[in-house]
C-alpha cells in the first residue's frame with residue numbers, strides 16, 4: 041500500500057529539484073549516502089534544543105545540534121528569565137501555597153480552555169522535574185514573583201543567559217556536537233520506512249545531508265521575525281516591532297508543514313504594547329498605562345480602554361492610522377509608575393535630573409508636550425480635559441473604570457511636567473505552532489504522527505491556547521527539551 045507521504049519515493053531527481061528550487065512543499069527524499077550519521081538531530085540551539093541535547097547526550101544518545109546563527113541562545117538568552125513552576129522549594133520557603141493542580145487551573149483559565157489539557161499537564165510535570173534537576177546543579181532563580189495569568193507568585197526569575205550557557209556547556213561535556221552557522225533547510229524523508237530520517241543543512245555555503253537514526257527535534261523557536269507568516273496568521277502584527285531572537289523565522293514550522301503538520305493557536309499571535317519606537321530589548325517597554333497614562337492616536341484622540349491587557353492594547357494601537365500611537369501622562373503618574381515598576385526608572389528617572397528622554401517629549405502644559413510630539417495641541421488638550429472630567433467619575437465613554445484589569449481607579453492628568461511618548465507594540469514571541477502529542481511527536485492535519493519528527497519549545501502550539509501565562513514559554517522550552525531527550529532515548533532503546 042502506498043502512503044500519502046510515499047508519493048515521491050524513488051524520485052530522487054524530483055526531490056533534488058525541489059530543494060534547489062527552495063520553494064516546493066514536497067518531501068525531500070534521503071540521499072543515496074549521508075554525509076554524517078547521528079542518533080538524534082536537534083534544529084536550533086536555544087533553551088529547548090540545548091536542554092534536549094544535554095540530557096540526550098547524558099543518556100548516551102549520539103546527538104548533533106545545528107544552529108543557524110553564530111551563537112547559541114535564540115530568544116531564550118534574551119528573555120526575562122521567568123520560568124513557571126508550581127510548588128517549588130522556593131515558593132514553600134516564602135510561604136506561597138502552590139501546586140501542579142493550581143498551576144493547571146490557572147493555565148487553562150488563561151488559555152480560555154483553548155489549550156490542550158494533556159499537553160498542559162505534561163508541561164507542568166516536566167517543568168517541575170527539570171527545575172528540580174537544574175537547581176540541584178547550582179543554577180538557581182533569584183526570586184519568585186507574581187505575573188500575568190497567575191493566582192499565586194510562580195514566576196521563578198532565572199538569569200536566562202546563565203541557563204543557556206549551562207546547557208550548552210553540559211551538552212558539549214556529555215559529547216553532543218553543537219555546530220554554529222549551520223542552517224537546517226529541509227527535513228529528509230525515508231520513503232521505505234515512511235519517516236523523517238534526517239536534515240539537509242547548509243554549513244559555510246555547503247549543503248550536507250545528515251542522518252538522524254532515532255529522531256529529528258524541531259527546536260527552532262517561533263516566527264516573530266518572519267513578516268510573511270505574521271501577515272498570514274496575524275496581519276496587524278506585521279507593523280509591530282520585533283525584539284525576539286534573530287533566528288526566529290518559523291523555519292521549523294514551515295519544514296514540518298511540508299510534511300502535512302497541523303498548526304495550533306496561530307490565531308492568537310499578539311504583540312505587547314508599551315515599547316518606545318525601534319526597541320531592541322524588553323527594557324524599552326513601559327506599562328505606565330496601568331499607572332494611569334492614556335493612549336492617543338495621531339489625531340490626538342483616545343481609541344481604547346487603557347486598562348486592558350497589553351496584548352489587546354497592541355492590537356488596537358497597531359490598527360490606528362499609520363499604526364501610530366502615543367502615551368500621555370503627568371508627573372504624578374510617572375512617579376507612581378517608577379515606584380511600582382523599578383525598571384521604569386531607567387526610562388523616566390532622567391526627568392528628575394532636568395533631562396528629557398530622547399524617545400519622549402516633555403512640556404509644562406499638555407499643549408507644549410503635544411506641539412513637540414507633532415500632535416495637534418488643542419485636540420490633545422481637549423482629549424485630556426474630557427478624560428479628566430469623565431474617567432475618574434466612572435463615566436469614561438471607552439469604558440475605563442480601573443487602572444488595570446479591575447484594579448485601582450483612573451486619575452486625572454493635572455500635574456506638570458506632562459509627557460508624550462510615541463509608543464508601539466513589539467513581538468517577543470509567537471506562542472503557537474505545530475501540533476504535537478504528549479510525547480512531542482509532530483501530528484499531521486489528519487491526526488497522524490509524522491514518524492521520526494518531534495518538536496519542543498516555541499515552535500509548538502496547543503500549550504497556551506488563547507493567551508499566555510508569564511513563565512510558560514521559556515519554561516516550556518526547557519521542560520519539553522527534557523522530555524524530548526527521554527523520548528528519543530526510549531526510541532533508541534526499542
Ligand SMILES: Cc1cc2nc3c(=O)[nH]c(=O)nc-3n(C[C@H](O)[C@H](O)[C@H](O)COP(=O)(O)OP(=O)(O)OC[C@H]3O[C@@H](n4cnc5c(N)ncnc54)[C@H](O)[C@@H]3O)c2cc1C
Nearest residue numbers: 084086088108114115116120122224261287497498513514
Ligand atoms: C525579550 C523577551 C522576553 C521574554 N521573556 C520571557 C519570560 O520571562 N518568560 C517566558 O516564559 N518567556 C519569555 N519569552 C519567550 C521565551 O523566551 C521563548 O518563547 C523561549 O525561550 C523560546 O525557546 P526555544 O528554545 O523554543 O527557541 P529559541 O530560544 O528562540 O531558540 C531557537 C534557536 O533555533 C535557531 N534556529 C531557527 N531556525 C533554524 C534553522 N533553520 N536551522 C538552525 N537553527 C535554527 C535560532 O537561531 C535559535 O537560536 C521572552 C521572549 C523575549 C524575546
